[in-house]
Amino acid sequence: MTDSKLNIDRVALEQLLNKRFFYAPSFGIYENVAGLFDFGPTGNALQQNLISLWRQHFVIEEDMLEVDCSIMTPSQVLKTSGHVDKFTDWMCKDTKTGEIFRADHLVEGVLESRIEGDVLARKMADMSVSDGNDKTVATDAASSSKGSNAKKNKKKGGPIVATKLDDSVVEEYRNILAQIDNFDGHGLAGLITKYDIRNPDTGNEVTHPVEFNLMFESNIGPTGHIKGYLRPETAQGQFVNFARLLDFNNQKMPFASAMIGRSFRNEISPRSGLLRVREFTMAEIEHYVDPLRKQHPRFSEAADIKVPLLPGSVQLEGKSQPIVMTIGEAVEKKIIDNQTLGYFLGRIYTYLIIIGIKPELLRFRQHLQNEMAHYACDCWDAEIKTSYGWIECVGCADRSAYDLTVHSNFTGEKLCVRENLSEPRVYEKLVCEPNSRVFGPKLKKAAKPVQEHLASLSADELTSVKNALAKDGKAVVKLSGTTADGEYEITPDMVSIENKTITEHVREYIPNVIEPSFGIGRILYSLIEHSFNVRADDEQRAVLSFKPVVAPFKCLVLPLSGHPSFEKPLLDVARRLRSNGVPARIDDAASASIGRRYARNDELGTPFAITVDFQTADDNTVTLRERDTTKQIRGSVEEIVTLVKDLVSGNTTWDDVLASHQLVNTAAASS
Amino acid sequence: MTDSKLNIDRVALEQLLNKRFFYAPSFGIYENVAGLFDFGPTGNALQQNLISLWRQHFVIEEDMLEVDCSIMTPSQVLKTSGHVDKFTDWMCKDTKTGEIFRADHLVEGVLESRIEGDVLARKMADMSVSDGNDKTVATDAASSSKGSNAKKNKKKGGPIVATKLDDSVVEEYRNILAQIDNFDGHGLAGLITKYDIRNPDTGNEVTHPVEFNLMFESNIGPTGHIKGYLRPETAQGQFVNFARLLDFNNQKMPFASAMIGRSFRNEISPRSGLLRVREFTMAEIEHYVDPLRKQHPRFSEAADIKVPLLPGSVQLEGKSQPIVMTIGEAVEKKIIDNQTLGYFLGRIYTYLIIIGIKPELLRFRQHLQNEMAHYACDCWDAEIKTSYGWIECVGCADRSAYDLTVHSNFTGEKLCVRENLSEPRVYEKLVCEPNSRVFGPKLKKAAKPVQEHLASLSADELTSVKNALAKDGKAVVKLSGTTADGEYEITPDMVSIENKTITEHVREYIPNVIEPSFGIGRILYSLIEHSFNVRADDEQRAVLSFKPVVAPFKCLVLPLSGHPSFEKPLLDVARRLRSNGVPARIDDAASASIGRRYARNDELGTPFAITVDFQTADDNTVTLRERDTTKQIRGSVEEIVTLVKDLVSGNTTWDDVLASHQLVNTAAASS
Known part of the structure; x- marks a missing residue:
């Protein structure tokens, strides 16, 4: 696990x-x-x-x-795409309180709690700890340590009760959990019955899962008649x-x-x-x-x-x-x-x-x-x-x-590519052609739908019609879903069904779609986890080691202390960075030591920090600190601003900078 | 107008x-x-x-x-902000067909049509044109020239009928139109009645205007009980x-x-x-x-x-x-x-x-x-x-x-700034202090609400209480909207109401908000209109003269013709531009002449075009054309790509480029 x-x-x-x-x-x-x-x-x-x-x-x-x-989408578009019918999850309700659960999450939560209860029971047995009570409710230590959110984050599978399970049952539960995404409503209903899954908070039974559409619905315009979805x-x-x-x-x-x-x-x-x-x-x-x-x-x-x-x-x-x-x-x-x-x-x-x-x-x-x-x-x-x-x-x-096929079929608009063939495609095809002198007068209003029906038949179907005409002297065409539904008799004088040589100069096809689809929020959160470190010398000091190219703020600008002489050069440095398109944050809170200010900007993941100190007034130089190494160099304001711009845009690296500059000897407090 | x-x-x-x-x-x-x-x-x-x-x-x-x-916002937030109650427009309906109108747009449309009808009638009178018929329906030439959209864009005020109005009526209409935004539902109802405004398509009367909330509504979560708005x-x-x-x-x-x-x-x-x-x-x-x-x-x-x-x-x-x-x-x-x-x-x-x-x-x-x-x-x-x-x-x-006040009042969360005062603020204030030995025991559960009520009184109100206590030996406090509504008697032993010297070290205030709010779509459309030109020598050739910094595509890359030898350098130039962050479009459609391809990219507003021609194979040079001047220079691929990058980022201008480069003599066809 x-x-x-x-x-x-x-x-x-x-x-x-x-x-x-x-x-x-x-x-x-x-x-x-x-x-x-x-x-x-x-x-x-x-x-x-x-x-x-x-x-x-x-x-x-x-x-x-x-x-x-x-974002607002008329309902028919998402009906055609399949979302209105199929974009659903399974939910079930507590039969008494009406509380709603996503069925797979409920099963998952309850089974996970049972497994954890089993682990706890085995641990207690191993430790020979027994207070004469077979079942013990574990204190919810993990969730209470989450601080103010603890109350809101209910333990999803209920409290963990130390109850030993048979090895085979544990194995069965683990198998189900491994493929929980594959159960449909029927499958989930089966699990709920078989394993007596209940609302962990009330102990009440839950209803059979029903489908719940995951789209937000609204109405467009003042009439209330145009349904839309987000x-x-x-x-x-x-x-x-x-x-x-x-x-x-x-x-x-x-x-x-x-x-x-x-x-x-x-x-x-x-x-x-x-x-x-x-x-x-x-x-x-x-x-x-x-x-x-x-x-x-x-x-x-x-x-x-x-x-x-x-x-x-x-x-x-x-x-x-x-x-x-x-x-x-x-x-x-x-x-x-x-x-x-x-x-x-x-x-x-x-x-x-x-x-x-x-x-x-x-x-x-x-x-x-x-x-x-x-x-x-x-x-x-x-x-x-x-x-x-x-x-x-x-x-x-x-x-x-x-996708292109369903939208094209519904709207009648061609969503396809026409390709001019360098070599025309020549082939034989059974074709049904109506005899206009007889076909129209006999079928009247049904003539067009019958003709379209005949044109849509496969080679095999058309062969059957041809055979029927030859054998019985007639064939029956049945229309449905048209403006003239019903049965119509076709006789040999009405149509000719023959093999024809077709020459195509253009190939028409509906493209296939390859779709890479990115969840930006998920990527962002994963990246934060991968960037999360603590200082080797102090576990309390967290650092988000974002690469400069993704870091939220590129450069921190701060004065060594609250001395008023620092204000002007500070604003000057920040202004220069910003007008160069480098997002810069000033942290001049006089109440915080420089070490504390470095630390809190490490938590923002800011890769670089420029510090204005007493030497700045003398020679217009500042120091530049890099977040992960905490090493510092010194240079003129102009040089350091250009350096930061190059570091942020990837034109140079901190290793290169270190190779060409002398390190500043920093006191421990300001690292 | x-x-x-x-x-x-x-x-x-x-x-x-x-x-x-x-x-x-x-x-x-x-x-x-x-x-x-x-x-x-x-x-x-x-x-x-x-x-x-x-x-x-x-x-x-x-x-x-x-x-x-x-975007999805729980309803209470927008109730507090005032949007649920006040973010509305006035709408009215055709009394027979039920067709819905925005009331101000309807009035505006009808009055504008009447004014246009008047203009037409006067023009016809001037021209002494008369077919013996006082009223003439004008052909809707303006809207039919809009092409395929004409049918959808109904003339909002109905067909224009040549009917002369009194000068004073025209003046009245113009005055109303100038301030149409200032009428509320009542005012619009008055206009509809006074000027007999009807549905221009049916001639039917319309209902009195009612308020229509402009927010899209939806439900959050599976219960259907949490209302939200976009x-x-x-x-x-x-x-x-x-x-x-x-x-x-x-x-x-x-x-x-x-x-x-x-x-x-x-x-x-x-x-x-x-x-x-x-x-x-x-x-x-x-x-x-x-x-x-x-x-x-x-x-x-x-x-x-x-x-x-x-x-x-x-x-x-x-x-x-x-x-x-x-x-x-x-x-x-x-x-x-x-x-x-x-x-x-x-x-x-x-x-x-x-x-x-x-x-x-x-x-x-x-x-x-x-x-x-x-x-x-x-x-x-x-x-x-x-x-x-x-x-x-x-x-x-x-x-x-x-805004901060209403949200703070509703939620009880402080949305204010606490400022440490360098000089404490010292002032006298009438203060009511309960005598805890008597106040609590007498009022029991009502003690806290009564105390809060007394604390919230203004100086004048508190003076009245003080006077009543002194004169009548009692005062009555009436609570409403609390957990203990009712009347309570206060006696002099329960409270002391005295002037106290207050020393404040902190000032607490709710900030004011200055709000610049930009409609990006409106700015974008206006900018397109301001950028729309036609070539001086050919009115059929439209150009969108976007500045390089906003132009959708910065550089067009195209071959002189469909010759196969152009393909490799073409892709090379495009690749170089793109990896430098310059959005570049290739237009190598062999079926179109180079002039036509320049023209269609003028319509996209693309400021620069690099052309690969027969000389490219010889010396790896290409030409660079600027959209507005249609002038061209020639340089090595490397030089031109760098130049385009600098032009797009604003590091240089086309004037500078022209000053330092020789013009290419272009044939008329390729300009």
Whole structure:
């Protein structure tokens, strides 16, 4: 269990994130609603930096067509996409109090509590500790140490009761937990009955799970008749614009659209901080590709990237150790379905490493057949290891032609590509042609629907009609779902059904879509966990070691003390940094020692600090401190500002700076 | 009328914006819903650039605390802020068909049609044209020339009927139209009755106007019991976080928070393209300031900026010609209420000029007393002149302490600043102190509420109590809205009411808020109108002359023709630009001449174009063309890429480039 979770002091980290306003529950001074979070100045800047890098890495470098579509979506669009019917979770209710649970979370919580109770019982037996009472309620030490949030974070599976279970039962529970995501409503109902799962707080039985749609609903306009949903993903806005985008791209294929924006999911039970929320920022790419040519023109650039893969076949063997191999090898061995999918896995990997995700805490897990949507032909998740376990942060699916097909079918608008063939395609085809002198007059208003029906028949079906006409002298056509439903008799004089030679100069196809989809909040939280350290010499001093390129604030500017002579040079340095586009924070709180001010900015993850001291007045020099090494150098204001700009933009590194500058000898107090 | 509107060919512009996918109605392949727009690659990039510049100009240079709060807002927050009760428009219905109108738009449309009918009638009389028929229905030439949108854009006031009106009636109508925004429901009802305003399409009467709340409503969570609204502005999320933000700022005042994000207004009748929509991106600053010290530390930087002002006093004189003066002078003369408000007007002006708004098409209009919220003490709109008239694009209001006060009162959370006074404040105050031996035992459970009531009395009220006790030997306290409502008798033994000397070391105050609020979509649309030109030598060739810093795509890369040898250098140039962060588009459509490709990228507003030609293979040089001058120079790939990077970042200008390079002699066809 533990080796699938990152071992960090999450309580300390959460306190830091709250204190330094990375994020906090929205509308916290009101009775706040679960699953909504506000990003403070620190979290917001971090998020913006992740988005900027994403835009540079994907949109600009790959020349994607970035769009910005409406969040409010008329219901029919999401009916067509399948979300109105299928975007649901299973919920059940306490039969007496009416309290609502997400069914899989309830089963999970109760079974986990039982396993923990078993572990506790075995431990107590081992220690030969017995107070003559077989069952003991454990004190909820872990949650009470969380401070003020403890009361709100109810233990989801109820109090842990020390009750020994049979080994086989424990094994059974663990098996269920490992595949809890795969149970549908029926399966969950079975588990609830079989294992007598109840509301842990009341002991009451719960109802059979029913489906709950996860979309927020609203009405558009004053009549109340136009139903809308808040989009649950950015993808549909991109799909419905496909024809415009293809046109913008001068009809050239393949190409990609992209969108960064807010999406909404009305989760039954939000939990795990930023990991399961009701409103979140996502970044999605829809790469449109010819289904017959899934090669990628830049594949060679990704082919040599080594990535840790956990293919379906390995998971089915019950293993969780990823295989490290190059993208090129994985595509060649058909572990990854095609070059385009492989190329994007490589690009996703590079992006995550650039922002500071630790490579050893990152893996690509392939979806098993039963996890995938029926239309998907391959899907991989970039999973990042956190203290909550392996978290899906980026999905990368080949969605085939599903989305464009359903929108095109419903609206009647062509969402397809027409390709001029250099060699025309010539083939034989059985074709039904009406004899207009007889066909129309006989069928009257039904003529057009009958003709369309005949044109839509397969070769086999059309052969049956032809045979019937030859044998019986007639054939019956049955229409349904048209404006002229009913049965119509066709006679041989009305149609000719013959093989014809067809010559096509244009190939028309609906592109397949490869969709890398990024949960920005999840990536942000995982990155914070990976960046969280304590000073080697003082466990109380936490540091967020963000890379300069993602750090929320790039440079701290501070005076050695509250001496009034420091104010002018301080403002001058800050102004110069800001007008160079370097976000700089001043920390001149005279009440705090310089050591304490360094420490609190270490908690913001600020990589550099410029200090104005008494020497500044003499020679206009300042010191520059780097967060992780705590080493300092000295230089003129001009030089140091330029240096910081170069450090932040990646034009130079701190190692280079150290190699070319003399260290300042700092007293312990100011390090 | 016409001189208040920018004279451009809006039909041509709209066709260009649609063709080049700046934006388009959302979900256009479905039956689309009014007031929702998708930004295509061009519009999105333009919007992103406006946002980046905004962030640099305000957030970074002014060290504002940018946050990112939830869109979904629990209803109580917006009940407290006043939006649930007051954020409404007036709507009325056709009494027979039920068709819904925004009441002010209906009145406006009908009166405008009548005035146009009058103009037409007078014109016909002048021309002595008469077909013996007094009333003539004009052909709707203007709207049919709009092409495919004509059917959807119904003439809002009905067909124009040539009917002469009395001069005094025309005058009356014009007066109403000039102040249509100032009528409430009662006033609009009066107009509808007095002028017999009907549904122009059916001739039916309309109902009295009723209030319609403009917020989109939804339910949060699975119970359906938690009502939420989509935020109508970003401000409230900032206000409720005030205490956290002050803390983050180390308790230092003044400071500002800022947010860029989506907001929603369920408009009754969206219209005028991006100008009145249901979902939009806004950027808001909340600057928190001591009500006693509204000076601004950087005021001197804004004091010399000359701005066109239209103060309330000038408007009341019926004038519309702005006064041009410096911010410093306007604040000194109290035309602008205070330094901080003035400083922000200056910064807003600078921002709008930087992005390319034409200074002669920009003015600051002060709200009249009856336009302002009751709590606001001064408010100015930055209005930009467009073909729709003067459009409010930025509001800048002094909201006093209203918002923080109401949220604080409702939640009981202190949203205030505690300032340590250097000199303690000493004053006399009448104070009521309970005698604890008698007070508690006599009043029992009511003791605390009665004591709180007494403490809340004003000096005059407390004096009355003191007098009653002295005269009658008793006083009656009446509680309401407490846990112990009722009347309670107080006797002299229970309290002592005496003057005391109070010494305060801390001053506690609720800050005032200065709020610059930017409608990004409106600014974007206005900027497009200001950038729209046609080539002097060819009116059919439209150009969007965006400054390089806001242009959606910075550089076009194209081959002289479809010759295969151009492909490699083409990709090389594009790759180099993109990895330098310069968004570059390739246009290698072999079917289009180079002139046509230049032209279509002029329509995207792309300022620079690099062309690969036959000479490139020989000496690795390319040409660089600038959009507005259409002049070209030649240089090595490396030099030109660096030059473009510098041009885009503002490190150099095209004039500088022309001064130091020889012009390429271009054939007419390729200009």
